[in-house]
Amino acid sequence: MDNQSCVKIINEWDIVSARQLGRNVAKELGFGTVDQARITTAISELARNIFLYAGQGQICIEKLYENGKTGLRLLSIDSGPGIKDLRQVMEDGYSTSGGLGAGLPGVKRLMDDFQIDSSPGEGTDIRAIKWLR
């Protein structure tokens, strides 16, 4: 698909590349500076989770055009250990006690739509959308 680009996350510098990619696409789609900063913060959090807990995976950015709306979809896919208790990682305050899934509820709040799938041993798949207003 030519409206999707991805960055492999292996080391910390890849987080910067993922942010750069996200920012370029967000700018291109016409997002304002505040939303650009929110999107890149969400990317940072997800990429950092891959880097810290999954070992490796990738961040993909997709342009979305649906029912006359324009949006940016953020995908975070890894084949790490996965998350056993999704309800727990989606709980505020859990990230501060250490462990998997740092800041996921925060990422959800920064974006307009958020979905997560994970199976222990197989990895985690997160999709989040920000719509242009």
Added chain:
Amino acid sequence: MDFRQKLESKYREILTNYLADRSEQALYQGQKLSRNAIERNIPPEEIVSIHRNIMAEMFPEKFNDKMQESFDILLEVMVAYGFAYREHQNLKHIQQELRTEMEIAANVQKTLLGTEVPCKKGMDIGAISVPAKHMNGDYFNFVEDENNSVSIAIADVIGKGLPAALCMSMIKYAMDSLPENRKTPTLVLENLNRVVEQNVDLTMFITMFYGTYHIDDHIFSYASAGHEPGLFYHAETQTFSELPAKGLLLGIEKNTKYRKYEKEVMPGDMIILMSDGVTESRTKEGFIEREELLALIEKNIHLKAQNIVQNVYKELEKLQDFQLRDDFTLIILRRNVLS
């Protein structure tokens, strides 16, 4: 105009005023605006962005590219603060929910563990029990029976709060289930010891005192499972002594046997039972001394038993700056002088 537009125009007005006269008035307006914005859940990055846009509009030349770009960093930093701020807001909400839930649980517990202080001719009884947090890990219960006696149980789970309270509900249930003929102090403790030993994990211990006052011959028989020692007030000599009692805590050893003690009660004598929340009342100087507690009781000794326990609690509460460190239970049984 939606709230964001209103916020922006108000911000512009305040900023313009301030740049014109640098007045405290404008700064105060700024503070008021922030309160408004916080109420509407406007995150900090939004304010930074408004500031930058207005500056760029008002000073297209002076607010040059470099100045503008510097705001990218500030914006990025503020997004992170906004991130934490939203989490904080949500946690506050969750905390409120938990508090409500605890209050409901505390009410359920009150109903569940509720006991009436009996009114017996010839006796004067007072009792108070106050939890340090919402839920009470102390427990007391009165039982009157047909042999003209009053039994009293007082128990304390080591620990406080919810886990202790859950444990107490079990003790209450186990005690209610005991058959009438098994309610002598030693049998009660031996039965409950087995219940606790089987049902409670090893880290939780319960101390308990169980006594029966026989009104006909004024003998108080009792047994203790490692509970805070009771006190005895001799009216004739106006002195206090400890109610001797030895026994292992509940839940440690399955086949523990408890020893029965007896004490004759003369007119005006008092039996004083308590949880360790009383003796471990702590002031800046450390635990209160036993003498201080006795002095407090003595000071109120001319009052009804209920007023004594209430006054002692009030004084100790004050001594501790109104912060209880442990659940507090104090019970007084007095044989009336004219009986």
